[in-house]
Amino acid sequence: MTLTVNAPRLTYEDRRRIAAGLAAGHSYAEIARELGRPRSTISREVARNGGPGHYRANQAQQATGWRARRKPGVHQAAPVADDPDGRDPEAVHAFEERFTDVMIQSGVPPTVARILVRLFTSDSGSYTAAELVALLGVSPASVSKAVGWLVARGLVRREREGRHDRYVIDDHIWYQTWQSSVRSMAMWREFAQEGAELLGAGSPAGIRLHTTSQFFQLLTEEMVQAAEHWRRKIGGRRR
Missing domain, CATH: 1.10.10 (Arc Repressor Mutant, subunit A)
Structure with missing residues (x-):
């Protein structure tokens, strides 16, 4: 034929x-x-x-x-022959599917996972909402809800581009997220210790909460050290 x-x-x-x-x-x-x-x-x-x-x-x-x-000029997926790096689109998308599955299994909502994976595997590391709608074949409302979830957790930042927002993922995203987690662990530690003191250090509930506070104290210290190690050994080379 x-x-x-x-x-x-x-x-x-x-x-x-x-x-x-x-x-x-x-x-x-x-x-x-x-x-x-x-x-x-x-x-x-x-x-x-x-x-x-x-x-x-x-x-x-x-x-x-x-x-x-859509208006002209919005990013479109390039044909295979136009890829300057000669990447195999089937292999790339197979990887993206596995990456998405891993995120979903770890508790990330499906649409959020798909957007985050596409941001990770995009050379630009950014998309507008309209581009994500076209790329993923989902509704504008689904994209809006998903990127809101990502922005609220510091995984993606919003940049104004004319009349539209562009959503960007940074190379040091996990350092920022890790730092946010450290703050959350510190909050858990303080709250658990307050509860232990309130309920009595010798009571079963007080002991349970004190043990919880100790756990988050140790976890916070380890996380701070790990983040600092990354910043000095790896993050510094990427600046």
């Missing part, structure tokens, strides 16, 4: 067949042959709509409409 250069855009039925092919474990090449499309069309379609593990026909169709309504 000869593939035309200016092939028509993917329809909803095409996207349903792509989703069915992915669910059946078919490769991009197999799906492309079935649809009579270039393999690069399928790989880009899946990459910009959640990746192999999260591709959904209805979400991809909706995201395509959102992209069509």
Whole structure:
């Protein structure tokens, strides 16, 4: 079959067949042959709509409409041939899927995990909300809620870009987060010790709270030392 250069855009039925092919474990090449499309069309379609593990026909169709309504100049996923580092998009997205799963298993909400992973694996380390909507194939409301979660915890910072916000992840994100955790541990230590004194050092509850305070005291000291070690040995070289 000869593939035309200016092939028509993917329809909803095409996207349903792509989703069915992915669910059946078919490769991009197999799906492309079935649809009579270039393999690069399928790989880009899946990459910009959640990746192999999260591709959904209805979400991809909706995201395509959102992209069509956006203003020109918004970042788009580059075709494979345009990647200056020659990275394999399938391997990259497989890694992103595993990375997302690890985050979810550790308690991070799914949409938050997907956004955080994309920020980590983006060379720019930043996206606007509109770019995240198009990239992940989720609603603007879902992106807004997820980035709010990340900003509130200091994992992502918000930068104003014209009329829009850009969400940025820093190379030293974990140092900042670790420092925030140290402050939380210190708060737990102080509160537990206050409770121990209030309930009586010799009572079962007082002993339990005093032991808790000691635990957080030790944890705080160890965390402070670890953060300082990172700053001196590793963080300093990245400035």
